[in-house]
Amino acid sequence: MARRATPEVNAGSMADIAFLLLIFFLVTTTIEKDKGIARQLPPKEDVVDPPKIKEKNLFIVNVNRSDQLLVEEKLMELKDLRQAAIAFLDNGGAPSGSPEYCNYCKGKRDPESSDNPDKAVISVQNDRLTSYKMYIAVQNELVAAYNFLRDRESERLYGWKFTEKSKDLDEGKIKGEAAKEALQEKLENVQKLFPLKLSEAEPKKSGQ
Amino acid sequence: MSKFKKKKDGGLPAISTASLPDIVFMLLFFFMVVTVLRDDNLLVQNKLPKADQVEKLKKDRSVYIYAGKPSSRYQDKYGSEAKIQIGDKYTDLSNIKFALTEARQKLLPELQDKVMVALKVDEKTNTGMVTDIKQELRDLNMLKIIYITTPGNEINP
Secondary structure, three states, rough: OOOOOOOOOOOOOOOHHHHHHHHHHHOOOOOOOEEEEEOOOOOOOOOOOOOOOOOHEEEEEEEEEOOOOEOOOEEOOOOOOHHHHHHHOOOOOOOOOOOOOOOOOOOOOOOOOOOOOOOOEEEEEEEEEHHHHHHHHHHHHHHHHHHHHHHHHHHOOOOOHHHHHHHHHHOOOOOHHHHHHHHHHHHHHHHHHHHOEEEOOOOOOOOO | OOHHHHHHHOOOOOOOOHHHHEEEEEHHHHHHOOOOOOOOOOEEOOOOOEEEEOOOOOHHHHHEEEEEEHHHHHHHHOOOEEEEEEOEEEOEEEHHHHHHHHHHHHHOOHHHHHOOEEEEEOOEHHHHHHHHHHHHHHHHHOOOEEEEEEEEOOOOO
């Protein structure tokens, strides 16, 4: 039997077909890059007995309808907000020897400002007509203040930066369950030193 | 005739393009793998505010809420007041709960309790609208939210 040789398939147009597909996927691709500021909302329940917060432990940031900042009754530029928040959180005004004394604070220890980071609460009040851009900018600055202090403490305690390690953990760069748990615990320790205490008041109706 | 033939022996040999399909296929597979086909059709303007103290969003457990002015091509029909969009359609504030519950059901069952609400809000929107949305979320007991932003900083852009 004479075997008939099968003719070679012409593969010349393969590249064209592949290019066509490639261009289709190139056009439709959106590489996901969603990042943002995460928040936990307070659960909806009636607070019977709202905890009393001393005036000196409260840092009030007020944003009006034309996006101006009023921080502790003083007009302030956005660029100074971070430093002001750091100074407030890091103040550690409780006298040494008292149970509230903050031994890792490096602030001015002004008795008129916050006692310790655990007591210090930042309260943001917005007008309903404040722009979302300004709202996010303020939130960003306040988170930055916390991150700065947490970085400082984690460097002192463990020799690495809090923000970098928590990012590594998020991106799955830390391998092994034990390592993850150890890191998680250390991160929580640092968080405990500077707990995020941001409160948001119900925004006022414009003009009030 | 022989005029043309002479040139040939001095010329460069043709470059082989035999491996071209392989290269293209490699690229093709890369893009096929990373492609996520857009699932929401944006009906609102969505220029996100800038921030740099950010966390990554876990996409498998999130529900998106968009808010902003209607895109220019819808403005004749819907006006220029800021609107909320969930999924593929505009939603009223009163209807948010229903729309969100529906959106949540599309997630994997084991992740439905850990749901995170991603707020993609245009930077020109009023904070009041965001607050209204947050109140609805509190009613629904979906307390984890994330404000989606673009990289950058408002102070030195």
